[in-house]
Amino acid sequence: MKLFDVYSLFDVTPVKGLGTRIWDDKGTEYLDLYGGHAVISVGHCHPRYVSAVTEQLGKLGFYSNSVRNPLQEELAEKVGELSGYQDYSLFLCNSGAEANENALKLASFHTGERRVLAFKGAFHGRTSGAVAVTDNPKIRSPYNSWHEVTFVNMNDIDSVREELSKGDIAAVIIEGIQGVGGIIIPDDGFMKELREATREAGTVLILDEVQSGYGRTGKFFAHQWAGIEPDIITMAKGMAGGFPIGGVLISPEFEPVKGMLGTTFGGNHLAMAAAIAVADIIKDEDLVSNAFEVGEYLKKRIEILRSAQNDKKSQNDKKSQNEIKEVRGRGLMIGVEFNGPVAEIRKKLLFEKHIFTGVSGKNMIRLLAPLVLTKDDVDIFIKALEEVL
Numbered sequence: 001m002k003l004f005d006v007y008s009l010f011d012v013t014p015v016k017g018l019g020t021r022i023w024d025d026k027g028t029e030y031l032d033l034y035g036g037h038a039v040i041s042v043g044h045c046h047p048r049y050v051s052a053v054t055e056q057l058g059k060l061g062f063y064s065n066s067v068r069n070p071l072q073e074e075l076a077e078k079v080g081e082l083s084g085y086q087d088y089s090l091f092l093c094n095s096g097a098e099a100n101e102n103a104l105k106l107a108s109f110h111t112g113e114r115r116v117l118a119f120k121g122a123f124h125g126r127t128s129g130a131v132a133v134t135d136n137p138k139i140r141s142p143y144n145s146w147h148e149v150t151f152v153n154m155n156d157i158d159s160v161r162e163e164l165s166k167g168d169i170a171a172v173i174i175e176g177i178q179g180v181g182g183i184i185i186p187d188d189g190f191m192k193e194l195r196e197a198t199r200e201a202g203t204v205l206i207l208d209e210v211q212s213g214y215g216r217t218g219k220f221f222a223h224q225w226a227g228i229e230p231d232i233i234t235m236a237k238g239m240a241g242g243f244p245i246g247g248v249l250i251s252p253e254f255e256p257v258k259g260m261l262g263t264t265f266g267g268n269h270l271a272m273a274a275a276i277a278v279a280d281i282i283k284d285e286d287l288v289s290n291a292f293e294v295g296e297y298l299k300k301r302i303e304i305l306r307s308a309q310n311d312k313k314s315q316n317d318k319k320s321q322n323e324i325k326e327v328r329g330r331g332l333m334i335g336v337e338f339n340g341p342v343a344e345i346r347k348k349l350l351f352e353k354h355i356f357t358g359v360s361g362k363n364m365i366r367l368l369a370p371l372v373l374t375k376d377d378v379d380i381f382i383k384a385l386e387e388v389l
């Protein structure tokens, strides 16, 4: 049987990882500034993570949600402490899309409404509701298109208020920082107004922190930079070191009803052991602060590179494709936007300099490094990028 061929692949086969490093099947070492798409928060194969998962596997890998599982309560306690949302409750599932799917469903149950307000450039996943609130018609089939969704411009509070005034909105869903959309940070002032407007309208504010959460931006959740508290928060990628997982934080306003949400695999023993280990490591190694500090350093170094490019060219020079246009982001969620396509730059970084990076659109290199990244790692990257450019 062949694999269903839906992914564009780089010709690299990683077989081993440690911290910020990966090795391929030929023994070549790579620096990982992509974290397997923001998943590897505590670094590859952290010894505490490996022993926690191994130990749990030897005890009990799985049992269903029909019996008590104290590991779920332990994780909820730890996430509450790390995030500051102790009074919210936690629903556990298996992926980012599933977390958003459950968040949208809960909001619709709560308000009795079905229309959802989402933002231009948004990405929320590929399952039916999640892809319907994703602003990309190419990945939305006719089957996914019957959902009632309205897209408005980011930071456009007037349009949001106008839609809310129609009185039929179940939820507004927004990413803490748009990742796939190109590291678009909503204005803090807009987020405050959005919180106020959704509260006034009696609708549910859902913060999708699947990519921007779990310490990545230098706060536990990216929306905490704006000082707001949403009604529902979704998370997934950085939670369990690559073990499939998702989570929904739900404010005390919501009443759980037996059977209203559910999943077979969500919250299983192995996933919990993995997630508890990650939460402990994030706390003990102060990785949220590290993400901020090293992220700031990385942005500063790229900014210096950008200025040097600018200084070099005379005023009449045409724009070169390899010119850095802008660097933006928070913590270790960083976009480096160029004046042209970045495909060649990324290929050279990977195959000549042995550095993994991500991408947004055609012109942006997206950096989603493990939160254990060091300033020395940054120096290696900057030197490599300079040489490639």
Ligand SMILES: Cc1ncc(COP(=O)(O)O)c(C=O)c1O
Pocket (backbone or CB within 6 Å): 095, 096, 097, 098, 100, 123, 124, 125, 126, 175, 179, 180, 208, 209, 210, 211, 212, 236
């Ligand atoms: C903001 C955001 N939401 C949701 C998802 C979907 O997560 P998953 O691929 O785990 O379903 C992603 C994945 O990239 C994402 O970036």
